[in-house]
Amino acid sequence: MQFDAIVVGSGPNGLAAAVTLARAGLSVQLIEGSRTLGGAARSSEMTLPGFLHDECSAIHPQVLSSPFFKAFDIRRRVPFVVPDMSYAHPLDDGPAGLAFRDVNRTAESLGRDGPAWRKLFAPLVPHIDGVIDFAFSQLMRLPRDPASALRFGLRVLEQGSPAWNARFSGPVAPALLAGVNAHSVGRMPSLSTAGAGMVLALQAHAAGWPVPVGGSQAIMDALVDDFVAHGGEIVTGHMVKSLQELPPARAVLLDVSARSLARIGADHFPSNYLRALESLKYGGAVSKVDYALSGPVPWADENVGRTPTVHLGGSRADIARSEAQVASGVHPDNPFVLVAQPSLFDSSRAPAGQHTLWAYSHVPNGSDVDVSGAIEGQIERFAPGFKDLIIGKAYRSAKELGDYNPNCVGGDFSAGAVTLPQLIRRPVLGPTPWATPLPNVFLASSSTPPGPSVHGLAGFYAARLALRRRFNAGVPDLSPHG
Template sequence: MTRTGDVDAIVVGSGPNGLAAAVTLARAGLSVRVHEAAATPGGGARTEPLTLPGFRHDVCSAVHPMALASPFFRAFGLADRIDLRVPEISYAHPLDGGRAGIAWHDLDRTVDGLGRDGRAWRRLLGPLVAHEAALTEFTASSLVRMPRHPLVAARFGLRALAQGGPAWNVGFRGEVAPALLTGVAAHAIRPLPGVAPAGAGLVLAAHAHARGWPIPIGGSGAITAALVDDLVRHGGEIVTDAAVEHLRDLPPSRAVLLDVTPRALDAIAGDRLPGGYRRALRRFRHGDAAAKVDFALSGPVPWAHPDLARAGTLHLGGPREEIAAGERDVARGRHPSSPYVLVSQPSAFDGSRAPAGHHALWAYTHVPAGSGVDPTEAVTRQIERFAPGFRDLVLASAARPATRLAAENPNHVDGDIAAGATSLTQLVRRPVVARDPWRTPIAGVYLASASTPPGPGVHGLAGWHSAASALRHEFGLGLPDLAP
């Protein structure tokens, strides 16, 4: 193939999607250059000493439900490149009085632990777990495309509709199982109940029982390091501290793939975009935000329920109705009195994260978009509710309000870590309704961020799909082999 200008392809942004795109293009034999505005690559998939010496914390993402399920990471052989530790408890949900719902990696064990609601849990998730590969194929690309497994897609859709509506408690008799499901649905940062968060929760719950929710040994930065290493070994390069404000700032190339939001694409491409497409980009809406706290602890979290020490992820916030009320408050621009808090305890599985006998704890809560409120006290209070004595273990903490998350990563507009609201409309129109939403109207320019299907998460799929489109349309090539 004939090269034009300095390189064949340029990728703007080095988050997991940008790096996935760059690796795919380089493996196809193209010369690739990545432009990254920050001083280091990785976007939210970085691990740094945020609190005290010897403690290593994940800057944004910590647990990776898609690391083993993502078709891109499976093709890339991520599990053969880094150590992904799968906890026997994928996620857990403490309740007052020392009770807890436990989502074991083993579906049967989860069902047994849920007592009278175990059968309802199996009916809801069993068919999705049994056909997890087909479910992943359907949800890992544009929903505009015809599913290859329509029966699986239909089962999933009916369950999302049921759990996303006012009758979401039908079938459950107790409090624990609904809370357990609500905690995973709340990852979407949307009002509950809702079809989109219900769908997201069902997919995540299916992955929890099918492949597990792995924790990378060494931190999320290990995923970035594996991608960067492969890119460099195949001739690619990364230029850091290299913000791109306009397409004309870039050297000549045959393809440009942008791991940016629709808002940034509008600014970077400007008048080169047709008016209708620019209006579609400006209609794209960002959601509410996360605010994060990292803790350095002198010992393990003293959870009231002993099994919680074995969980990789915990969802805090009380029963289903309490979490739903808190998420409604966030959507109305208020900070909840009882916030939803997502906790990861990686040092329980990875001794490299903290000095011997100590622990690193990762936590975030949901807040209104653009919030500048320090979340430390709200998060600490909610953890203390289910782990009395937690405060006494805190050696240091580092807070990241939503405004700081936005300042550190331009894709996290106002603290929206999903790069766009995960509403039902925007799961279909992300940012436009099209079979190939990664391809823009400008010849050779592609969108490769979580603002395209399949949306948020560390899975590399948006970048992979974008690269596949660019390879097909600009170079007449198919997807290359990505195996180690």
């Protein structure tokens, strides 16, 4: 059977592309190398029976504000719990920093730095859609809300420069912001980490950071169900190694890393495009541990047990130091550790009274070092007695993560380092970086704008371009009633 379109890869971007094309009335085949669908948003029993773990991503700040998932009306398809507190940052001395959905409540908890926090975020929270449009839009397009884009840009310039501490006088607020900046893995201060952190912090005060009931897989299953309902065909367990393996199709969209695309298209792309794909640099990576626990984490500050996301690593200076060490190829003694505790809000994740915990540490790309001891040490530092609760765990090094998911090259879950040059040229500079020199082939992964996270936009933008160029068609209605 000949298909109108073929999509390779079933991560959030691949499924977003497949759904968009199928909704347009095209015959679409989805090919996935693994036996299971979902890419970096899979969930499974990784430790003990009855304990459901998110294999890569766990908490999804981008889902509720993503233009794709808004059009898909993900809230009607998947139940989410959105806690009053989005993230916390415990410190050795004094109370933890707490980021509530209410920006004013957050400011009140920050004492003398509260007014500075409010001034940084409060003017933009009502204009989050304009900020998202600017941050996640296609390149070389004027923002729809120029005023909000300008206010956002000025704040990123401040927080991405040596002046990043100028507005704060205490330790808690800058540490709270450094923890959210560190999500993008990179040296601090820098414009790229500040930009990513500002978007995440704004989303925490706008829609909040949601926990999907049933795990990240629930989001992927909703996409799969819609794709199949609109005639999509799925093939699993087939790792595409060359474009020649694929049957003829008017459009081929690949949710693969730039490096994988260079390998798959080696015999078809011109040398200059292959050089561009191969020159995309991959950044700091993660090594991850999933825990089955006999009870909730005994945080020294009990407020930390009221949020799904916790940032560990100490002060802003401590986190900047550890991130610089990772960028230099060194494993930090005091690593930044990101913790997710979704079972506090979703009882389906573990047997009654027990819990799952998800934690990763930043490490140099390709690391095969077992850093689970350092991760546990950081958690124990702020939650004495944590180790006594461990009844099962599963560890995956950065190298093993890259082997498991080829899009995470060397354990870089961003499919390419998030730096300012690589946000502009990802993987090529131009208004349509999802296009390739072959008119029917499109790159639809996080190696294209707007980069990493579970937002589906790279796949959606690639599908939209394919619809226009190959089928002379517009974007279909993606809503449940469409």
